[in-house]
Amino acid sequence: xxxxxxxxxxxxxxxxxxxxxxxxxxxxxxxxxxxxxxxxxxxxxxxxxxxxxxxxxxxxxxxxxxxxxxxxxxxxxxxxxxxxxxxxxxxxxxxxxxxxxxxxxxxxxxxxxxxxxxxxxxxxxxxxxxxxxxxxxxxxxxxxxxxxxxxxxxxxxxxxxxxxxxxxxxxxxxxxxxxxxxxxxxxxxxxxxxxxxxxxxxxxxxxxxxxxxxxxxxxxxxxxxxxxxxxxxxxxxxxxxxxxxxxxxxx
Amino acid sequence: xxxxxxxxxxxxxxxxxxxxxxxxxxxxxxxxxxxxxxxxxxxxxxxxxxxxxxxxxxxxxxxxxxxxxxxxxxxxxxxxxxxxxxxxxxxxxxxxxxxxxxxxxxxxxxxxxxxxxxxxxxxxxxxxxxxxxxxxxxxxxxxxxxxxxxxxxxxxxxxxxxxxxxxxxxxxxxxxxxxxxxxxxxxxxxxxxxxxxxxxxxxxxxxxxxxxxxxxxxxxxxxxxxxxxxxxxxxxxxxxxxxxxxxxxxxxxxxxxxxxxxxxxxxxxxxxxxxxxxxxxxxxxxxxxxxxxxxxxxxxxxxxxxxxxxxxxxxxxxxxxxxxxxxxxxxxxxxxxxxxxxxxxxxxxxxxxxxxxxxxxxxxxxxxxxxxxxxxxxxxxxxxxxxxxxxxxxxxxxxxxxxxxxxxxxxxxxxxxxxxxxxxxxxxxxxxxxxxxxxxxxxxxxxxxxxxxxxxxxxxxxxxxxxxxxxxxxxxxxxxx
Numbered sequence: 001x002x003x004x005x006x007x008x009x010x011x012x013x014x015x016x017x018x019x020x021x022x023x024x025x026x027x028x029x030x031x032x033x034x035x036x037x038x039x040x041x042x043x044x045x046x047x048x049x050x051x052x053x054x055x056x057x058x059x060x061x062x063x064x065x066x067x068x069x070x071x072x073x074x075x076x077x078x079x080x081x082x083x084x085x086x087x088x089x090x091x092x093x094x095x096x097x098x099x100x101x102x103x104x105x106x107x108x109x110x111x112x113x114x115x116x117x118x119x120x121x122x123x124x125x126x127x128x129x130x131x132x133x134x135x136x137x138x139x140x141x142x143x144x145x146x147x148x149x150x151x152x153x154x155x156x157x158x159x160x161x162x163x164x165x166x167x168x169x170x171x172x173x174x175x176x177x178x179x180x181x182x183x184x185x186x187x188x189x190x191x192x193x194x195x196x197x198x199x200x201x202x203x204x205x206x207x208x209x210x211x212x213x214x215x216x217x218x219x220x221x222x223x224x225x226x227x228x229x230x231x232x233x234x235x236x237x238x239x240x241x242x243x244x245x246x247x248x249x250x251x
Numbered sequence: 252x253x254x255x256x257x258x259x260x261x262x263x264x265x266x267x268x269x270x271x272x273x274x275x276x277x278x279x280x281x282x283x284x285x286x287x288x289x290x291x292x293x294x295x296x297x298x299x300x301x302x303x304x305x306x307x308x309x310x311x312x313x314x315x316x317x318x319x320x321x322x323x324x325x326x327x328x329x330x331x332x333x334x335x336x337x338x339x340x341x342x343x344x345x346x347x348x349x350x351x352x353x354x355x356x357x358x359x360x361x362x363x364x365x366x367x368x369x370x371x372x373x374x375x376x377x378x379x380x381x382x383x384x385x386x387x388x389x390x391x392x393x394x395x396x397x398x399x400x401x402x403x404x405x406x407x408x409x410x411x412x413x414x415x416x417x418x419x420x421x422x423x424x425x426x427x428x429x430x431x432x433x434x435x436x437x438x439x440x441x442x443x444x445x446x447x448x449x450x451x452x453x454x455x456x457x458x459x460x461x462x463x464x465x466x467x468x469x470x471x472x473x474x475x476x477x478x479x480x481x482x483x484x485x486x487x488x489x490x491x492x493x494x495x496x497x498x499x500x501x502x503x504x505x506x507x508x509x510x511x512x513x514x515x516x517x518x519x520x521x522x523x524x525x526x527x528x529x530x531x532x533x534x535x536x537x538x539x540x541x542x543x544x545x546x547x548x549x550x551x552x553x554x555x556x557x558x559x560x561x562x563x564x565x566x567x568x569x570x571x572x573x574x575x576x577x578x579x580x581x582x583x584x585x586x587x588x589x590x591x592x593x594x595x596x597x598x599x600x601x602x603x604x605x606x607x608x609x610x611x612x613x614x615x616x617x618x619x620x621x622x623x624x625x626x627x628x629x630x631x632x633x634x635x636x637x638x639x640x641x642x643x644x645x646x647x648x649x650x651x652x653x654x655x656x657x658x659x660x661x662x663x664x665x666x667x668x669x670x671x672x673x674x675x676x677x678x679x680x681x682x683x684x685x686x687x688x689x690x691x692x693x694x695x696x697x698x699x700x701x702x703x704x705x706x707x708x709x710x711x712x713x714x715x716x717x718x719x720x721x722x723x724x725x726x727x728x729x730x731x732x
Contacts, residue, residue, distance in 0.1 A: 049687050052679075073686035083687050089680045093702030099688070102698065106689035142702065159688065 001062070002027050002167055002198050003048075008059035009223075010047050017043045019223035021059070025167065028195040032209055032234060033202045035220035036242050041202045042086060044220065045171040049083040050076050063167070078110035080166030080197075084156040084173050091143040096155070097125065099143045100162050107163055128161035132188040150181035157188040168192070169200045174208040186211030206238035219245055283332040286310065289437055292337045296406050296440075299413065309426035309436035316430045322564055322593040323622040323654055326535070329500060336438045336471070395453070400484075401446040402457055405473050408444035415446055419477050423506040423543045423570070431502040432539045435471050439504070442473035447482035447513075456712050458487040472503040478513035480546065485516040487715055499524075501560075503538045511546025511573065516554070518711050519567075520719050522726075523559035530589025530618075533561025540567035544576035544602075552579040553596065554710045556719040558726040561590060566624065568597035571605035571633075578607040581707040583719075585700075585726050586619030586651070595625035595656075600636040600666070609640040612704050615651035616727060622654040629666040636666040644674040645703050647696065647727070675703075697724035 005023040009016065017040045025031055035041055047054045048061065050073035061068040068076060091099065104124070105115040116124065125139055132154045144152050153173055160168050170189065174182055189199060189212050201212055209217075209231065217233040218225045219242060226249040227233075237245075280291055289310050293303040318329070395402050401412060408416050426436035447453050478484055488505075501523070509515050517540075526533025536559075542551040553567040563586075569578030580596035598607035607627065615621040627638045644653035659668055677699050685695035701708065701720050708716050 049683075051683055073683065074689055074691050077687050077689040085684065085687075089678070089684045091681055091684070091699060091702055093705040094698050099685075099690075099698065102690050102694060103688040106691070106694070110689070163689070 001025070002064060003068075004060075004062040006060045006062075008044075008047070008061065009057045010043065011055045011057055012043065012053055016057075017054070017223055018047065021220075021224055023218070023225055025198045025200065027166075027198055029216065030193065030199045030201065030212060030214045032212075032214035032217045033200060033220050033225075034204065034217060034234065034237055036246075039220045040223045041220050042171055043223075045083055045169045045200075045202055048076075048081065048169060049073060074106070075110070077163075078107045080164075082160050082163055082165035082168045084153075084160060084168065084170040086172040086175065088144050088152045088156055090145045090147075092145050094143050096139045096141060096143055097122075100125065100139075100159065103159070104162055124162065128158060131161045131191055132157045133184050134158045149176040150178065153177055153185055154181065154188075157185050157192075161188065161192055164192075166197050167200070168197070169202070171202045172204065173201070174203055174205060182208065183211060206234045209234045221246055221249065279335050279338045282335050284310075284334070284336060284438065288336060292438060292440065295337065296409075298406075298409055301413075301417065302409055305421070305426070306437050309433050310438075312427050313430065313433035313437055316433060318430050323620065323624075323656070324562055324564060324591050324593050326562060329535070331434075334500060337440050394455075398451050398454070399448040400451060400453055401444065403444055405439070405442040405444050405475065408475075412444070412446070415477070416444065416475070419506070419508055420473075420475055421506075423508060423541050424504050424539050429539060431537050432504055435473060435502050435504045435539070439471040439473035442475070442503070444474075445476045445484065445486065447478045447484045449479045450481040451479075452482070453484040456485045456487050456715075458489070470499065470501045470503070472501075474503070474505040475508075476506070476515060476517070477508045478510060478515045478549075480510045481512045482510075483514045485518070485712060487518045487520075487712065489520040489522075489715070489718070499534045501534055501536050501538070503540075505538070505540040505567075507542035507551060509542060509544045509546065509549040509551050509576075512548045513546065514550040514552075515542065516552045517542070517567070518715055519553075519555040519557075520711075520715060520722060521555065521557045521559050521563070522722050524561075525559050525588065525590045525726075526561040528588050530561070533590070534559065536560035536563045536565065538565040540565060541570070542568070542578075543570045544573050544578060544605075546573040546576070547602075548575045549573050550577045550579075552581070552710070554581040554707065555583070555594075556704075556707070556711070556722065557582070557584040557592060557594060558722050560592075563590075563592040563594050566595050566597055566626075568599070568626075569607065570599045570601065571607065571636075572601045573605075574602040575604045576602055577605070580607075580609045580611070581710045582611045583614065583704040583707045583723070584611070584621060584623075585614040585723060586616070586621045587726055588617040588619060590617075590619040592620070593622040593624055595623045597626040597628070598638055600627075600629040600633040600638070600663075602633060604635040605633055606636070607638045609638070609642070610706055611640075611642045612707055613642070613644045613653050614647070614700055614704070614723075614727075615644065615653045616647035618650045620652045620654070622656060624656040624658075626658040626660070627668055627670075628659075629661040629663045629668070631662045633663050634665055636663060638666075638668045640668075640670045642670070642672040643703070644672075645700065646674065646676045647700075696727050700724075700727060 001024055003025040005021055008018050008021040010018040033041055043054060047056060056069055101121050108115055129136055129139060134154050138151060147155060173185060186208060214231050217229050219227040227245045286307060289306050293306055424432050426433045445457060476486055507515050523534035523536060544551050551569050557563055571578050578598050584592045584594050586592050595611060596609055609625060611623045613621045613623055623642045629636045642655050646653055653674060655672055657670055681699055682692055682695050700723055708719055711719055
């Protein structure tokens with residue numbers, strides 16, 4: 001197992017959000033997490049990434065056999081955990097090239113690899129930019145500064161391509177995207193799929209799953225996974241909503 | 252203390268990295284200040300009588316003055332009789348090659364990461380290294396001499412070019428200008444003199460590394476730069492100082508004269524010892540810097556990166572006297588721990604169609620206080636004058652302070668004066684984003700700060716910009732550019 005989450009509880013501002021979440025991801029798999037607003041989807045992503053706003057009160061998370069909750073945010077990232085943010089922040093004056101070079105070399109250092117030379121790095125930027133049809137001009141601009149919503153999301157997938165993560169978590173990457181951007185983002189994710197890595201896609205909508213075909217679809221509700229199915233579950237949810245599953249669970 | 256506070260505390264609680272004392276014999280005179288001391292300084296420097304007289308006049312005027320109190324600074328009482336006013340390295344005054352230079356001195360520069368040889372060879376920088384008041388090394392002089400450019404120590408200039416010095420010394424900053432300019436004229440030990448003749452473009456960056464070394468020695472530098480008609484020069488000044496416990500007073504004066512169609516760029520990276528984490532020790536940096544754009548179409552640009560000193564008190568200013576003259580001021584002032592800074596600029600528009608631009612970026616961390624104070628003044632005859640000012644403040648943590656005191660005085664109704672100001676904090680979301688991209692918090696702070704200061708750093712010559720980026724990072728510890 002690449003990721004094993006057992007009985008995870010967490011609080012934010014004293015309020016419990018996750019209440020005994022169990023979840024497993026194996027290498028080569030794509031998981032989709034769906035669920036109504038406020039069910040804890042983004043919280044789950046944040047807890048995995050290590051956002052200090054969320055306090056884990058109970059449970060265990062093993063990442064590649066190691067206790068993930070003991071690791072710093074940056075070490076989780078360096079160990080191959082990537083979070084595509086729902087709302088990527090702007091960092092004025094810091095060029096994407098500078099930012100990514102520091103990121104990529106920090107990951108390489110952690111893995112015991114030599115830092116990339118300027119030439120190799122620029123080549124990598126160009127190659128990975130092509131994955132999400134990212135305008136090369138964007139990589140010369142400051143991190144997310146003045147980017148449109150679509151550009152920001154493409155930029156997240158571009159960074160994912162640059163960092164080559166083992167486990168990528170995409171938090172509502174499809175929100176605010178028009179159909180073309182959605183296709184580009186989804187194709188990017190699909191291109192990055194390999195037998196030795198895995199992806200967790202958090203989404204509200206079935207439409208993203210037309211492009212990124214999941215192996216498993218989970219329904220998160222009130223801080224727990226209450227139902228798991230195959231890719232066809234997404235279609236069912238799209239048609240009838242969450243009510244039937246929630247009602248069954250409440251029984 | 253929350254986790255984020257703890258991290259910020261660690262990142263900003265860094266001690267000064269360049270704290271060491273170079274063990275070079277220094278030739279000092281007794282503590283204290285009186286007319287005999289001034290005569291002694293003048294005599295030690297073999298100065299002509301006119302210079303001795305000028306010093307004495309300045310001293311007598313200084314006695315009638317009191318230290319100004321208007322700055323947003325908390326300055327401990329300074330005992331001017333407890334300062335040694337002159338210290339010179341007790342080595343031979345001149346060197347023909349690097350081999351003759353005191354190896355200790357070379358080692359000091361090495362520790363600072365500014366090997367002279369390398370700079371000479373690679374960067375083509377002529378360095379007039381001022382170490383405790385007397386110039387110990389002047390390079391590239393021959394190359395410059397061919398173009399008629401004079402770049403030497405102030406002492407040498409007084410001896411060799413008395414007419415030029417008498418014409419311009421004190422012409423922009425007269426000794427009676429303020430308390431510290433009077434003190435400086437009375438006791439200045441050395442400094443740099445630079446003259447670019449008519450129509451000459453100085454082919455290299457001129458650079459002086461200042462360094463305070465002898466314990467308890469006040470440092471009083473005097474710099475004079477004259478760009479004759481149509482001339483151009485880019486001048487760099489950079490400083491670091493060794494760690495020590497007692498406060499050190501530094502009251503330098505920089506004067507710049509820019510004649511018709513001439514241009515001067517003056518860049519500073521200042522990193523004097525800021526005191527320890529508790530605010531003990533550190534340099535007092537009370538400097539008067541002023542340029543006069545005397546001729547038509549003249550230009551003067553100040554760029555400064557201020558990270559050091561316990562107290563920084565300075566306003567590099569420009570008097571725009573010539574029609575169509577242009578003044579610029581780009582500044583990054585970073586304060587950490589218990590540092591205080593009250594810095595900014597004055598743009599005095601006297602000529603027609605004069606333009607000025609002010610970009611000030613303050614960064615406050617720890618328990619420091621950082622003030623921008625600026626004056627834009629437009630005289631009656633300055634028709635068509637324009638100014639644009641932008642003052643930004645960045646706060647790191649919640650125990651520091653940022654203040655802005657902009658003054659505008661316009662006597663010409665046609666003048667256009669714009670002022671913009673922002674205050675921001677490094678957000679936890681930005682740090683989280685960087686952390687999630689493998690970047691440590693320390694590096695992230697440096698990255699964000701350098702991004703914020705980029706507009707100013709971009710104005711520095713390349714090698715200096717890199718050094719400045721490093722400084723910002725070291726000053727907040729570990730950050731990167």
